[in-house]
Amino acid sequence: MASRLSSDRRRLPVPLPSDPRQAREVVRAEQRRRHEQLRRRRHVVIGVMLAAFVIAAAGLGRQLFFAGSDEAPKTVAATRGPAPMLDPPSLPASQPPEAGPSSAAGTFAYAGSAGPVAGGAGAVKKYRVAVENGSGQQVDAFATAVEQVFADPRGWTATGQLRLQRVAGQGTADFTIFLATPVTSEQICATAGLHTAGFSSCRITGKVVINLARWLTGVPDYGAPVADYQSYVINHEVGHELGNGHEACPGPGKPAPVMQQQTYGLKGCVANAWPFVDGQRYSGAKVP
Numbered sequence: 230m231a232s233r234l235s236s237d238r239r240r241l242p243v244p245l246p247s248d249p250r251q252a253r254e255v256v257r258a259e260q261r262r263r264h265e266q267l268r269r270r271r272h273v274v275i276g277v278m279l280a281a282f283v284i285a286a287a288g289l290g291r292q293l294f295f296a297g298s299d300e301a302p303k304t305v306a307a308t309r310g311p312a313p314m315l316d317p318p319s320l321p322a323s324q325p326p327e328a329g330p331s332s333a334a335g336t337f338a339y340a341g342s343a344g345p346v347a348g349g350a351g352a353v354k355k356y357r358v359a360v361e362n363g364s365g366q367q368v369d370a371f372a373t374a375v376e377q378v379f380a381d382p383r384g385w386t387a388t389g390q391l392r393l394q395r396v397a398g399q400g401t402a403d404f405t406i407f408l409a410t411p412v413t414s415e416q417i418c419a420t421a422g423l424h425t426a427g428f429s430s431c432r433i434t435g436k437v438v439i440n441l442a443r444w445l446t447g448v449p450d451y452g453a454p455v456a457d458y459q460s461y462v463i464n465h466e467v468g469h470e471l472g473n474g475h476e477a478c479p480g481p482g483k484p485a486p487v488m489q490q491q492t493y494g495l496k497g498c499v500a501n502a503w504p505f506v507d508g509q510r511y512s513g514a515k516v517p
Contacts, residue, residue, distance in 0.1 A: 326445050327446075328441070328445055329365055329441045330363065330364060331411050332410050333364045334361060335361070335416075336361070336362045337361055338359065339368065339398025340357065340358040340395060340397070340398060342397055343396050343400070344394060345376070345380075345394070347379035347384070347392060348386030348389075348392035348393060350389045350390070351391040351392050352391060352392065354392070354394075355395075355402045356393065356395055356403060357395065357397075357398055357400065357405040358372040358395055358406050359407050359408070360407075361408065361409045361413055364410055366441070374459065375406055378459075378463045381460070382505070383502075385467065385468065385471060385504055387505045387508075391471070407439065408444060410441045410442075411441065411442050414431070415427045418431035421434070427440070428440065428442075428443070430462050432467075437466045437467055437469075437470055439462060439466065443458070443492065444459060444462065448491075450494075451491070451500050453500035461487060461502035462492070464487045465487055465491070468504065473488050475488055475516040476488040476489050476513035476514060477496070477516050480497070480498075482497070482498070482499065483499070484498060484501035484511060486501070486504075486511060487511070488504075
């Protein structure tokens with residue numbers, strides 16, 4: 230009890246001497262003592278705050294260390310600034326065309342009106358144009374593309390013995406040109422025993438069947454734009470309808486005959502979409 234009372238006892242005021250000089254010295258000494266006491270208290274407070282900070286930091290470090298790899302990414306993500314903006318990956322100057330759907334409705338929409346006559350002389354063969362419903366293609370656009378091929382002076386009408394004219398869907402025609410998805414084109418071709426594996430186009434009596442994927446993308450290593458392949462496949466399959474068989478490449482570096490099966494490779498020739506080259510009918514050896 231005595232020790233407790235002594236520890237709790239406050240310092241009593243110091244009596245001042247009667248001598249003014251001595252009184253000033255006592256006051257100054259008391260001020261110095263209080264100043265020193267205040268300084269020590271500040272040091273103690275600062276020391277306690279530093280110790281608390283160190284302990285807290287150490288605890289946080291242990292928490293991060295033992296959190297495990299599953300949590301580490303979350304902690305980093307919470308303290309990391311916004312991710313830098315990266316430039317998008319550069320794309321090729323020209324993207325490869327899309328092949329379109331592999332199958333669709335299996336029914337067809339026909340061009341509704343007649344077109345001009347292509348060619349200056351000869352018998353007129355009439356044809357219709359149809360596009361499979363659900364293929365994503367417009368029948369009028371396909372009909373226009375076909376007409377442009379037939380009107381070209383390098384085409385089949387250059388013989389002077391043949392003219393070609395598109396008729397309306399309900400009209401009487403010698404043959405019909407179908408643009409069909411790979412599945413549908415294979416089904417149509419298979420009715421005559423031709424199995425294309427959904428890859429190539431075909432012709433059966435009265436029907437020219439153009440494979441949609443080939444129409445939109447051409448074939449690898451053709452060495453010419455897709456538009457050239459489109460002209461080729463129309464001229465090749467219609468060439469069969471006109472009675473022409475397959476032909477071989479005449480030699481390395483020469484134009485491929487339009488009746489060569491260019492879809493399956495050029496065999497050393499270069500791509501050619503037309504039956505007439507330099508104003509002359511161009512052909513190769515007959516293929517049995």
